[in-house]
C-alpha cells in the first residue's frame with residue numbers, strides 16, 4: 001500500500017469516527033428524550049440539570065465533555081459519563097466498519113443498523129424494553145439495502161430478500177420455541193419479546209450460519225455483563241427478588257454480538273466451513 005492510499009484510508013477511518021460520534025450523540029439524546037417524552041427533532045439541546053440551551057461548541061462530541069471536565073458550564077453539575085461513552089462507542093464502531101468494508105453501501109447499511117442497535121441498548125438499559133419503532137427501522141434499513149443492492153449491483157434482489165427472510169425465521173422460530181418451553185419449565189419469562197425480535201432482525205442481516213455464532217456470542221456477553229453488574233456475588237438465592245433487580249437486560253448483549261458478527265461473522269463461518277472440506 002502506497003503512502004498516498006494509506007493516508008487517505010486513515011483519513012476515511014478518522015472521518016468515520018467523527019460521523020459515528022456525532023450520530024452517537026444524537027442517538028443518546030433520543031434515548032434520553034424517550035424517557036422524558038420530549039420530541040427528538042424539536043427543541044434545541046439543553047443541559048439536563050439547569051435546562052440552559054447548549055452552544056454549538058458544547059455540542060461537539062467527546063471534546064466538549066473533556067474540555068468542560070465532565071460538568072455543565074453554567075450550573076457546574078456533573079454530566080453523565082454516558083454522553084462521551086456513547087459517542088466514543090459509536091465512533092469506534094463506525095471506524096471499524098469502514099476499515100472492514102470500505103466506503104460501500106454495505107458500510108452505510110451496517111453503520112445505520114449499529115446506530116439503531118445503540119438506541120435499542122440504551123432504551124433497554126433505561127426501561128427494559130426494546131422499542132418496536134427501532135425494530136421497524138432496522139428492518140427498513142435492511143429492505144432498503146436489498147433494494148439498492150439488487151438494482152445497483154445487478155444482483156438478484158429477490159433471492160437476496162429470500163435469503164434474508166430464511167435467516168430471520170431460521171433463527172427466530174427455534175429461539176421462540178426454546179423460549180416458550182423455558183418459560184413453561186421455569187414458570188417465568190426467560191427472555192423478553194423484544195430480545196426475540198432483535199434476534200429475528202439479526203437473522204435478516206446475517207443469515208442463519210453467522211447467527212449461530214451471534215447467539216453464542218450474545219449469551220457469553222450477557223453472562224459476563226450479568227456477572228459484572230452483579231458484582232460477581234454468587235452467594236445469593238436464585239429466587240431472591242434482589243437478584244432480579246440486579247439482572248441486566250439482554251438487548252445490549254445482542255447488540256454487541258451483532259457488531260461482532262458485522263466484523264468477524266463471515267470470517268468465522270468461512271473458517272468453520274474449511275474444517276470440513
Ligand SMILES: [Zn+2]
Pocket residue numbers: 047048049050051052072073074075076077
Ligand atoms: Zn447545567
